[in-house]
Amino acid sequence: MATTAGVGRKALSRREAPKRRSAWLRPETRTAWLFLLPSFIGFMVFYAIPAVRGIYLSFTDWDLLKQSGAWVGIDNYKAMFQDALFWNALGQTFKYVVINIGIQTVLALAIAVLMHRLTRSVVVRGILVLPWLIPNVVLALLWMWMLDPNLGVVNHWLTAVGFSEQGFLGSESQVIPTLAGINIWRHMGYTALLLFAGLVMIPQTYYEAAALDGAGEWRMFRTITLPLLRPVLALVLVVTIVGSFQIFDTVQIATGGFGGQPGGPGNASRVLYLYIFQQAFEFNALGYAAALSVALIVLLLAVAAIQLRLLRAGESDLA
């Protein structure tokens, strides 16, 4: 560490006697780079270069087993547009995101307002956020068990109150809503905490004034909470939607039953992330998988851009 120490001391004397030197040669620059070096290596090796390499791979027919591939131009992208499974994956993913985000956002908003109005208790917030901290794999197996068609406790309760037994993860029409339900359960408390942090920033005086005017809870929510929460809500929506498109762990574990192919029944839950994974590591088509993941990024960028536009996330009403 002696070298860094020396550099720091030199930085001082130089600053006191200003000389015309390029900023690149200042000792402080050298110190900064020493501080930055490990993380910068990590950034280059595991983020920046792979990102570029991923784009390159998408123009090749790289094979996982052969460890090689030739440049094929835009063939992968052409193939993608004719790949029925890709369109299926896209469709299932959209279906999942709409159900997941739609219900989750409403619930989280309700929970956040409840917390804001009722209690600041850490225990309450802690319990609500707990599912978010537990590994997806654990929760997927747990819900597989609870939603088991024959032995599961959920069907047991459903029949007890007069409903018929449901197929849940084993049913082609229910599998996506069920997966969405599991992740709503996992994320609603966490999302509520994010929104709650936004609620706390709204000045209490607005509510006091509204109460003096005789406004009810619902009216206050509509005319104070919602408009003032908008920038936070917009950011939370961008983050949760981008995250929702990336559902993988739960599907990979909880679908297809025991011994079946994840993504089932049939292709009913083969979402985009899972499809990319399977192309890469089961069919060894790394090049094609890379092209699919480029498509995913383009899609996410487009979704985020449209949202920020629509929700005017940058502007705040709290000025």
Next chain:
Amino acid sequence: MSSTISPTDTPPTGVAATRPAERTRAKNGIAWGRIAAWAAMILLLFVSLFPFFWMLRTALASNADLVKGSQSLAPPGATTFNLKQVLGLASEAEIAKAGTATSTEINFFVALRNSVIICTLITLGQVVFCSMAAYAFARLRFPGRDKIFFLYLTAMMIPPIFTLIPNFVLIKNLGWLNTFPGIVAPFFLMTPFAVFFLRQFFLGISREVEEAAVLDGASRWKIFRQIIIPMSAAPLTTLAVLTYITAWNEYMWPLVAGDSENVRPLTVALNAFKSATPALAPPWAPLMAGTFLAALPIIVLFVFMARRMVDAIGFSGIK
């Protein structure tokens, strides 16, 4: 958008008109709205916690009773045999007798050890290297600082599957597949979130102490080690816990980079357990014992750190 909210310029008549209504509501005493809100909150807490109770209850149940369809709230045929089985402490004869055999034996004790090794390494690396980087971004002046920081932030938006494929090729070429370095490497030197999180805190630390130290001739490294780090004990702990939990939950990367028994973490071991399970009569009791073991360390950690983490989640969401 200030037009949506104008609580201050409401005509005074409104205030006068609604005051009596307020008073009568208070006189009636029972706030039904509040009771309904608390009922909703308690229901939410129940929904958040019940699956974890069910996991524990099943882990302590006898598998034979579960197969018969018992839905009792107390574990039917209460036993610790399942925990013994997944920890590799039960003999083959006992497992055969219990009817919970899997096609290959999965030892969660080894997986637990692996998870601890992996998460400890990742947490140590990230906290050290990311705090150094965060200090450089927060305090040192050097050319390109803001550009590099922006690049780091951009990396936060890249879906992991995009870098998964090139990273897998890299680790494979290095011969690091199925080794601890291979599983740890992509997370060891940095994650954009950690740098970003710590930079926010370092920016908030008063510069005065630091400037005094600079006048005394202390080096940057010395200031970082002896002033900044001790003053940031709380956020560093929070980050360490968040990093540990994130690493504990990681599934996709170790699934491709380290699926062999002596290095795979709990999440991957759970998947292996699921794959080794007979499709017709899955041994739910030991499976839930395995998920319980994978969730327990996180729950214990969270119980001790709840306040800090709940606050941190609010913080990270807003910035």
